[in-house]
Amino acid sequence: MSIAPVPPTAPAPAVRLRVPTDEDALFWHRVFDDPEVMEFFGGRRADFSVYEELTARQRRHDAELGYCLWTVTDEDGTVLGFTGAQPWPHTHYGPVGAIEIGWRLGRSAWGRGYATAAARTTLERLRAAGVPDVVAMIDSRNARSIAVAERLGMRLAETFTTPRPGQEARCYRLEL
Numbered sequence: 001m002s003i004a005p006v007p008p009t010a011p012a013p014a015v016r017l018r019v020p021t022d023e024d025a026l027f028w029h030r031v032f033d034d035p036e037v038m039e040f041f042g043g044r045r046a047d048f049s050v051y052e053e054l055t056a057r058q059r060r061h062d063a064e065l066g067y068c069l070w071t072v073t074d075e076d077g078t079v080l081g082f083t084g085a086q087p088w089p090h091t092h093y094g095p096v097g098a099i100e101i102g103w104r105l106g107r108s109a110w111g112r113g114y115a116t117a118a119a120r121t122t123l124e125r126l127r128a129a130g131v132p133d134v135v136a137m138i139d140s141r142n143a144r145s146i147a148v149a150e151r152l153g154m155r156l157a158e159t160f161t162t163p164r165p166g167q168e169a170r171c172y173r174l175e176l
Contacts, residue, residue: 015117018071019071080105156172
């Protein structure tokens with residue numbers, strides 16, 4: 001009996017990460033204007049002002065911490081979404097005090113390896129910044145994001161009931 005060879009894995013796509021600009025608020029607003037992309041974030045688009053505040057906050061995080069949620073682009077400069085890390089933003093539930101890694105890409109980038117490639121680059125940057133460990137809070141129904149976390153070597157640590165009715169979040173952890 002012979003064993004079939006394991007097919008080689010496809011090379012990771014080229015991604016670039018940059019500190020979000022004012023203009024990226026508009027890009028994020030457009031890329032995330034999709035009910036499927038927002039399924040685990042309330043199911044509907046956020047107002048443009050939310051992205052203006054979010055990109056401004058990420059610029060502050062980068063200046064103060066050396067990391068943030070970076071804008072992800074492909075090798076041609078097309079904005080795909082974001083990935084990066086920030087302090088867990090809630091004080092009433094979840095991994096309070098932890099650094100959370102996260103990613104959100106537009107649907108056109110799904111299933112092509114961009115989220116994993118961008119998140120791996122994020123982990124490299126966090127290691128270089130001296131961050132000892134990270135968490136990823138993922139809706140328990142979000143199989144795509146759970147798969148990314150597992151490809152990164154993250155392991156399920158605990159689950160949380162979120163303030164959103166009926167939503168359970170899984171907390172994945174990784175020591176850097």
